[in-house]
Amino acid sequence: MPEPTGYPDLDALLPRLEAVPTLGADGLEAERTAVLGRKSGVLTAALKTLAARPVEERKAYGAALNRLKVRFELALDARAEALEAERRRQESAGVDLTMPGRRRWVGAEHPVTRVVDEIVGIFRELGFAVATGPEVETEWYNFLALNFPADHPAMDMHDTLYLDAEPAAGEPGGRLLLRTHTSPVQIRTMLAVPPPVRVVIPGMVYRNDAMDASHLPAFSQIEGLAVDEGISFVDLKATLTHFAHRFFSPETKTRFRPSFFPFTEPSAEMDVECQLCHGSGCPACKGTGWMEILGCGMVHEVVLENVNLDPARYTGWAFGMGPHRIALLRYGVPDIRLLLGGDMRFLEQVGRPGAT
């Protein structure tokens, strides 16, 4: 029992003072009000009895009262502090502060998006404009204007996806289909604007192909076209070689092999030194040391005539490449289907983190 005060009315409060360290948070605040409260606190009430006491007793009683008040305050504050410490201890129990935080996902550009942006950027530096066009086309824009013979196997149902719908009135020719290359946009560009023409056309194209490690039924293409007076095969070779040096590296070797496309004459395929083995031969380049990256050629006279340009005055060159395929070559990806999945373990290795 705490030390008596010498006054029975004050001593009557000592058991309550002694009980303060056993109070809970709610009881503690109630007790503070009950003892020290300005309106109804018992010590406040005792203070009011001071005036009624004999004069000689007032000073000593007042001092005892004050001492008891201070003891209550100290006890109440000490208990409040102990309860708060206990609350904090319980709050952090079960929280392992040594556990590593969760890493935030950082978005990354898709490898194909990155390849398309870089290719388009390189040609934009050279003064090429970017054009786009419809993915649903007619046979005329997709094939016939491009000098495909009407019985060409590419026009077969087995190779091209046709729509069960009629073309809008006034559109040149034939059935509706999903474009198999971006060339129809070049046809539309040459019909719309007079030379000089310098455009690159990125977009999705569609073929009736089963998906496997190297084929997709829907994939990206970028084509480029330059038409003007006095354009020659030298312009084609110089521009595409510059492109390879910008896109791969300034030391990358290139070669052109003769090829055939209905819409170009002469036609060629451009190879770059294998980016994985740098020419010595590896499984990725099938031991040849070279990778084919694009097809190209001088725009066929018949194509120029089909878009009302005089081949005696104008010449042009064009190329086409597949960004999905280029992404495989550049990053050494073994299966094109990896480019369609959302597997972050794959995408994080080639994406530019934080890019949009």
Ligand code: 2NL
């Ligand atoms: C390839 C090669 C090529 C073109 C596309 C083109 C377009 C017009 C006129 C002439 Cl309008 N040519 N485009 C030329 C050569 C090759 O693509 O490997 N494609 C998958």
